[in-house]
Amino acid sequence: LFFDRPTEPCFMQKGDDKTVFQIPDNFYPEKYKKVGNQLADRFGTDAGRMVPVRNIALPDLSLPQQLPYHNQFSLFVPKHRRMAAKLIDIFMGMRDVEDLQSVCSYCQLRINPYMFNYCLSVAMLHRPDTKGLSPPTLAETFPDKFMDPKVFRRARETSTTAPAGDRMPVLIPVNYTASDAEPEQRIAYFREDIGINLHHWHWHLVYPFEAADRAVVDKDRRGELLYYMHQQIIARYNAERLCNNLGFVTRYNDFRGPIAEGYFPKMDSQVASRAWPPRFSGTTIRDLDRPVDQIRSDVSEMETWRDRFIQAIDSGTIVLPNGRTQRLDEETGIDVLANLMESSIISRNRAYYGDLHNMGHVFISYAHDPDHRHLEQFGVMGDPATAMRDPIFYRWHAYVDDIFQRYKATLPAYTRERLDFPGIRVSSIAISGRTPNQFSTQWEQSSVNLARGLDFMPRGAVLARFTHLQHDEFEYTIECDNTTGQAAMGTVRIFLAPTTDQAGNALNFEEQRRLMIELDKFTQGLRPGSNTIRRRSIDSSVTIPYERTFRDESQHPGDAGSAQSADFDFCGCGWPHHMLIPKGTQQGWNCVLFCMITNWNEDRVEQDTVGTCNDAASYCGIRDRRYPDRKPMGFPFDRPAPSTGSLGDFLTPNMTVQNCSIRFTDAVRQRQQR
Numbered sequence: 001l002f003f004d005r006p007t008e009p010c011f012m013q014k015g016d017d018k019t020v021f022q023i024p025d026n027f028y029p030e031k032y033k034k035v036g037n038q039l040a041d042r043f044g045t046d047a048g049r050m051v052p053v054r055n056i057a058l059p060d061l062s063l064p065q066q067l068p069y070h071n072q073f074s075l076f077v078p079k080h081r082r083m084a085a086k087l088i089d090i091f092m093g094m095r096d097v098e099d100l101q102s103v104c105s106y107c108q109l110r111i112n113p114y115m116f117n118y119c120l121s122v123a124m125l126h127r128p129d130t131k132g133l134s135p136p137t138l139a140e141t142f143p144d145k146f147m148d149p150k151v152f153r154r155a156r157e158t159s160t161t162a163p164a165g166d167r168m169p170v171l172i173p174v175n176y177t178a179s180d181a182e183p184e185q186r187i188a189y190f191r192e193d194i195g196i197n198l199h200h201w202h203w204h205l206v207y208p209f210e211a212a213d214r215a216v217v218d219k220d221r222r223g224e225l226l227y228y229m230h231q232q233i234i235a236r237y238n239a240e241r242l243c244n245n246l247g248f249v250t251r252y253n254d255f256r257g258p259i260a261e262g263y264f265p266k267m268d269s270q271v272a273s274r275a276w277p278p279r280f281s282g283t284t285i286r287d288l289d290r291p292v293d294q295i296r297s298d299v300s301e302m303e304t305w306r307d308r309f310i311q312a313i314d315s316g317t318i319v320l321p322n323g324r325t326q327r328l329d330e331e332t333g334i335d336v337l338a339n340l341m342e343s344s345i346i347s348r349n350r351a352y353y354g355d356l357h358n359m360g361h362v363f364i365s366y367a368h369d370p371d372h373r374h375l376e377q378f379g380v381m382g383d384p385a386t387a388m389r390d391p392i393f394y395r396w397h398a399y400v401d402d403i404f405q406r407y408k409a410t411l412p413a414y415t416r417e418r419l420d421f422p423g424i425r426v427s428s429i430a431i432s433g434r435t436p437n438q439f440s441t442q443w444e445q446s447s448v449n450l451a452r453g454l455d456f457m458p459r460g461a462v463l464a465r466f467t468h469l470q471h472d473e474f475e476y477t478i479e480c481d482n483t484t485g486q487a488a489m490g491t492v493r494i495f496l497a498p499t500t501d502q503a504g505n506a507l508n509f510e511e512q513r514r515l516m517i518e519l520d521k522f523t524q525g526l527r528p529g530s531n532t533i534r535r536r537s538i539d540s541s542v543t544i545p546y547e548r549t550f551r552d553e554s555q556h557p558g559d560a561g562s563a564q565s566a567d568f569d570f571c572g573c574g575w576p577h578h579m580l581i582p583k584g585t586q587q588g589w590n591c592v593l594f595c596m597i598t599n600w601n602e603d604r605v606e607q608d609t610v611g612t613c614n615d616a617a618s619y620c621g622i623r624d625r626r627y628p629d630r631k632p633m634g635f636p637f638d639r640p641a642p643s644t645g646s647l648g649d650f651l652t653p654n655m656t657v658q659n660c661s662i663r664f665t666d667a668v669r670q671r672q673q674r
């Protein structure tokens with residue numbers, strides 16, 4: 001309920017059952033102090049439920065309260081990060097849930113709503129006593145971060161003119177941010193997809209940069225996962241670009257040159273009552289001096305950090321704070337490097353390697369007002385919930401990925417012995433469907449409930465209907481022989497990649513491996529003799545089902561904010577299932593499906609993974625567990641294979657490929673209940 005209608009005070013009625021938190025007198029902020037009792041009476045009269053709030057020793061909020069209530073909050077701005085870290089510590093430090101509830105009532109009335117939402121979400125994901133609870137999806141609590149503000153105007157009209165049961169869904173227009181004159185607009189359906197942006201927000205929620213409780217940040221292979229998850233975003237983005245007749249994304253590596261791509265977000269921040277600032281085409285990042293954000297940094301600082309990374313990679317060692325050096329080893333090097341690059345508090349030497357990736361977001365997001373003279377806040381690149389909307393996000397992350405790839409290129413290539421699984425031969429993989437080995441995609445319309453995010457408005461569900469990509473579900477059939485004479489366990493790894501570049505030239509192995517999109521990974525028992533493995537697309541280890549990305553309100557109209565939603569929102573991190581397969585083309589876009597089975601005895605991680613939040617592990621890991629695969633993330637494509645010309649040359653007997661196509665139908669279907 002603390003997430004419901006973020007700017008409405010918690011002593012007002014929250015949720016559909018009209019819960020009122022009865023707070024002690026000293027909890028009222030100054031502006032309500034005089035009228036506290038009257039307010040309590042007024043909202044208490046027809047409350048559905050009264051929750052008495054325990055009086056506790058009040059926390060010191062002086063640091064987190066430095067962020068004005070009606071400001072934007074950015075996870076990438078160091079000062080904001082520190083304020084958030086303090087608040088997370090306060091939430092984590094509460095003795096029990098009842099104390100947490102008290103401190104939330106107190107904070108909800110004072111703290112910037114977006115920072116409050118973020119910190120409470122992080123705390124709920126990490127406190128042992130709140131693990132069964134979950135923050136509602138951000139698209140419901142802050143819908144303004146995901147859609148055209150015209151939607152809210154219409155939602156307002158709808159909610160005041162029609163009773164909850166009779167409201168027509170509000171349509172979110174398709175392609176509303178730019179015209180066809182902007183080539184980048186061809187892939188706006190990807191960049192502005194609500195599910196993709198929610199995934200990215202959730203990922204950064206699960207992997208915060210900063211908290212006093214080191215365990216919240218210091219998770220198994222966290223840096224490596226940062227590298228891998230974002231590498232996969234770039235690979236997927238490049239596939240989408242090819243499907244839309246655009247060339248590969250070019251990395252943003254000249255910090256002194258103009259950024260060709262402009263971006264006009266067409267969004268308003270509800271909390272800040274401001275439009276998100278645009279970035280004009282041809283903008284160049286400039287030295288930052290924004291006392292209000294305590295940011296002072298020159299572009300040259302980014303260049304210095306960059307040079308130190310290059311030096312570290314080329315020498316194979318990093319410099320530690322005590323002046324000693326540490327070798328980057330094959331197993332942990334990428335993790336160490338990515339933690340330095342991000343950077344988070346577990347960076348081994350933040351003083352020297354700085355904060356390159358985060359500050360890239362910051363420089364770009366303030367390019368329109370680097371010294372705050374226009375009193376403007378950051379652009380969409382400053383917020384993980386909105387960053388992926390902007391074409392520059394991909395150029396920036398392509399650059400970051402390039403540095404990681406430079407490191408990967410220093411590692412020994414995999415020998416055939418390391419790739420093979422003796423005795424296991426994979427003879428084929430196929431896709432079921434109307435036409436064999438053809439994926440089918442089209443548009444689909446779904447809805448999301450805005451009610452929780454519409455402050456000071458009549459109650460009841462208000463649905464917004466939006467259009468997104470969707471694919472027909474399919475099944476993989478894998479034929480495999482086990483000649484070891486005994487039962488074996490394998491890890492099945494399935495990837496998809498383009499076969500040609502934009503000009504139609506065949507891709508070589510080095511180009512193709514970086515474009516490999518992980519589709520699934522699972523453990524499989526293999527009987528002696530021949531095996532036919534069937535696997536459904538919906539079970540992918542990369543994605544979370546639609547119902548978890550968006551709560552499917554069409555199935556529960558009118559019960560917005562009810563407790564049921566907890567089941568759906570439980571593990572929000574995971575690539576949205578509707579974006580599993582690239583769009584393809586109407587003629588059919590050629591791609592190659594790759595399947596490999598490795599020896600599970602070498603891959604396995606001994607741990608108990610029973611419970612939830614373990615079904616989108618490829619990009620998100622498993623909550624409170626180790627990453628469930630010992631191989632380097634992205635294996636076997638995480639590094640070059642120097643003597644290999646094409647993918648065909650790379651194959652060992654435990655691998656197979658299948659040419660496929662993706663056929664897109666330009667039609668909209670309504671979401672079917674599955």
Ligand code: CUO
Nearest residue numbers: 200357361384387
């Ligand atoms: Cu996710 Cu840059 O790390 O956006």
